[in-house]
Amino acid sequence: MRHPKYLLFLVFSVLLCLFSCNREGNSKGAPPSPTGIKNRGDFNVLLITLDTLRVDRVSVYSDKYVKTPNIDRLAKKSYVFTRAFSHNPVTLPAHVNILTGTTPRFHGVSDNTGFRLDERFLTLAEHLHRAGYNTSAFIGSFPLDSRFGLGQGFDVYDDNYGTHNAMELFFVERPAEKVIEPALRWLSQPQRQQQKWFSWIHLFDPHQPYLPPQPYKKEYHHDLYSGEVAYMDASLKVLVDFLENQGFMDRTIIVVTGDHGEALGEKGEETHSYYAYNNTIHIPLMLYIPGTKGAFIHENVCHADIFPTLCDLLGVEIPHHIQGKSMIPVIEGGKPRPKGRDIYFESLTPFLNRGWAPLRGFVRGDLKYIELPIPEVYNIKEDIHENHNIANRSNIKQLKRDLTKLKLDLKGKDMMERSKQVDADVRSKLKSLGYLSGSTPAATPKVFTAAHDLKTLLPLQNRMLAAIGKYQNGKFREPIAELKQIVEESPGFTLVYRHIATIYKDFGQVQKAIEILEYGLKKNPGNISLMSKLGIMLAEANRPGEAVELLKLCVQKDKFDPENFNFLGVAYYKKGDFANALENYRKALELDHNHASVFNNIGSIYLRVYLAKRDERAYRLAMDNFDRAIAIDPRLFAAYNSRGAAYKFKNQVDKAIEDWKKTIEINPNFIDAYFNIGISYLGMGDRVSALKYFRLCKERFSRKLPLRELQRLDRLIAEASQ
Structure with missing residues (x-):
């Protein structure tokens, strides 16, 4: 005993991007003009998305910073697009755009947090599956977990990257080689040689934090981001070798693209998801078509164009609702797109998570318009780095009208406002629990002024990042004080409340974590990320009854997130109610069986x-x-x-x-x-x-x-x- x-x-x-390539492209290794495409039909399709990849870190575009010989092996015989754009500088919506052929104005997914692709939207995997293709996906990190809706249409959706911990500041991920290994096992199955297939491989390595393995950490100690890119490219060697050795290059269309870029401190933005300058939305895009020699293509294209282009090449009907345009006419005949075509983009994370001005805009030919209280216009032919704002020489009123029309033309259900609303019954319950009283909510402005412009508020964003850096270096009081000051200045900055709570918990002060989350929830009633984190903290503090009531509201607001059921199960467990705990754990497993x-x-x-x-x-x-x-x-x-x-x-x-x-x-x-x-x-x-x-x-x-x-x-x- x-x-x-x-x-x-x-x-x-x-x-x-720092964009060291000129608009004629880096012409090494590619022919000067397109070649006709023949024998459309029974191709396989391989989609490779490289997360957080700047154009100037792919050496077919520029070899100033890092060489990417394995991506270049594919690029040599590919159509390399020098003016390709993402609609969002954020992982989940960018991939939804690629896999649905539509923009966020249509499908409604505008950020990683709080969004999920609804089942009513058709994905490329579903479309090709119906056309007789075996389908698979191999995912590198949490933002593309199957719970967010992108698993639709895939026979295999391998998102076994590890367990995401809601208390951590960064997404859980697995390195490129650990994504490629199961992909090669699937591609090596005998039926791949007899049956058509579509496979998607997602590599996450260049995303922050920049932690390349050796020898890349040592070689790129001055530029760890480039070290991550070099490691990712090296990991692709085994995949490219396999495709060549197994004869797949003769019968597989390959698309390689970045979902978005990385600012790396340019214009004051450290990473991405804040602004929508070219360093984060101008992306690499390569299209390999068997039997063609490839070329550099200098017309404007976008992520939504990938879906219809593949349909065009495969002889599969292009669904009528698709908003992208096939790139084949441009490739096949060198036929330029109409100059008036507008490519929509947005960056709404600051609006959704902070209440700051929404950023939207479009690219039209050489013109790029960014709608903000302080508007921006650039000639990206002459000023790819966007150093010279020519808004004062532009017809801003007309550009605003054009953007309004574009948003209407793209139709769909704009879900941003819906995602910010508090259902009446949830609001009533929150009030009964004491989370809607005693404090004035942080109202989102109806009219945004220069004070709400992202350029004006950038110092707050960077102060938050600096405070997090101090916490990661082992400090406590200083980052807490700085983060508290930020939410006093910007009460709608919900992410900061979560960061403060994480730091308090890490230093053993769970009650303080609860207090800051309660304060944040009163300022931002109905915010599900604050509600769920508060529920976890209440359970941690042995207040399971309160935790259960709050987490039941989270389940009510979002029944598709397995974490809500998992956390509710934890609260019941802490309460000693094992039957209800098991019931909620089983519901979580129904949504995510792994x-x-x-x-x-x-x-x-x-x-x-x-x-x-x-x-x-x-x-x-x-x-x-x-x-x-x-x-x-x-x-x-x-x-x-x-x-x-x-x-x-x-x-x-x-x-x-x-x-x-x-x-x-x-x-x-x-x-x-x-x-x-x-x-x-x-x-x-x-x-x-x-x-x-x-x-x-x-x-x-x-x-x-x-x-x-x-x-x-x-x-x-x-x-x-x-």
């Missing part, structure tokens, strides 16, 4: 049942679920921690310690594992090993531990030192 002072500190863990965190949480329920009733069947179910979680996501540290606890309860201490050490290996900041290892060694009489882990814990986390736990740690250190 264990001595009380050796009770484990167990947590049944819940995871809760949700490793949910399997871990289910295992925690069965382990609790075992401890209460010594039910061996419950123990086996607990272990089965922990094992399933680890099989799905071998880096889910919480599952190792939970399984370690299960081993300890069976007195399999060596296995328990092994799992807890694995927990620390994956996540060195997981405090509970240090306690668990130290306490286990102490119970075994190994005071030296116990002292090692207790001291490590104090050395690394003394600033983050609550006073009570710090005092407990000191007592354990004293005991191990005897």
Whole structure:
């Protein structure tokens, strides 16, 4: 029997362009003019989307910063578009544009957060599947998880990139080689040689944070972004080799494009999703067609053009609602597009998540118009870097009218306003819970002025990024103070409330996290991201009843997000209501059957049942679920921690310690594992090993531990030192 002072500190863990190419292109390795296209029909299709890729980081466009020999291998015989544009500088909407052939004005997806492609919209995968194609997708990161609607029409949608933790600041991702491996397994299946197929490969590596592996980290230490691009290109070698060696190059159309670019500090923007300058919406686009020699194409094209172009090449009907235009007439005959064609773009993240002025605009020939309270107009033929705003020499009133007409012509359901509304019953419930009283909501202006312009508010954006940088460097008070000042100046900046809460929780101040989220929710009533995070924090603070009520509202507002059901299950678990917890976990699995965190949480329920009733069947179910979680996501540290606890309860201490050490290996900041290892060694009489882990814990986390736990740690250190 264990001595009380050796009770484990167990947590049944819940995871809760610089454009150096001129407009004639870098002509190395490509013929000067297009060649006719013959034998349209039974081609395979490979779509490769390279996330966050600037034009000037692909050496067929410019080799100033980095060489991309494997992308260039495809480009040599491809049609390389020098003036291709994304409609959004954000991952999810950009890919929705590509895969639906429509713009966000039609399908309504304008940001990563809070949006999902509705099932009523036709995707390229669905269209080709109906035409007899086998379909597959291999995804690099969370923004394109199947829960967001892009899995429609795919026989295989491999989004096994790891478990997304709502507490983290960055998206979970898997490196390029780990995306390409399952793609090659699928392409290697015998039926790929007999049946037509469409496969999409998404690589996420150039996205922030820039963490290239060696030797690219060393070689590009001065420019880690380019190091990520170099690594991604090197990873593509095995794919290009495979296509050549298996004979697929003779019968596969290949599209390579970036979803958007990266600002890298230009014009004051550090990454993307803020402005819509060419460094983030002018994108690389290459089209390889078997039997042709390729060429540089200098006409304006866009992401929405990819869908109809593929249909044109495959001899498949182009659906009537498609808003893009086939690029084949331009390629085949060198026929220029009408100069009046307008390519719509938008950047609405600052509007949706901050309440700042919405950014919309269009590219027409050499003219680019950006609609903001302080409007911008550029001649991108002469000024690709957009250094000279010629708005004062332009007919802004006419351009505004043209944009209004374009938005109407693109039709569709503009879902931005709907996504910001609070349903009447949800609003009423929030009021009864006390989240709509005692504070004035942050109203979105009806008329945006220069004070709401993104250029005016850029310092707030960059102050937020600087504060996050300080937090990542281990600071606490300074980033908290700066972020609080930002929300005082801009109460609608909902992302900042979430960041403050994350920092508070990381430093063991969960009550402070709750208070800032409650304040943010009163300022932004009905904001589901604040509601869900507050619900998680309430559960963490052992206030499960309140957490349940709030998270039920989240489920009501968004029934397609498995995280809402997962978090609600956690709240019921904390409440001791295992039946409702299991019900919600199972609903989460219906939406995402490979949700490793949910399997871990289910295992925690069965382990609790075992401890209460010594039910061996419950123990086996607990272990089965922990094992399933680890099989799905071998880096889910919480599952190792939970399984370690299960081993300890069976007195399999060596296995328990092994799992807890694995927990620390994956996540060195997981405090509970240090306690668990130290306490286990102490119970075994190994005071030296116990002292090692207790001291490590104090050395690394003394600033983050609550006073009570710090005092407990000191007592354990004293005991191990005897």
